[in-house]
Amino acid sequence: MIIQAVDREINRLTSLPDDAITPAEELRLVDYESLADELEEAYTNATKGQTNLPAYKLLVTGRSAPDDD
Secondary structure (H helix, E strand, C coil): CCCHHHHHHHHHHHHHCCCCCCHHHHHHHHHHHHHHHHHHHHHHHHHCCCCCCCCCCCCCEEEEEEEEC
């Protein structure tokens, strides 16, 4: 659930108009993007060999996740 919550916040922040986003929100976006990268790596490592769990890219929307190919 944390993966999806972080993804929603990234989408919310990136959808704000440029003139409406504050410097604090820009920093928050960078922090959330960094956290998303860490979560993706942790999820990938935790699910190695687990065929019954969804791929990371199915848990997020609007983010480019590497293909499983």
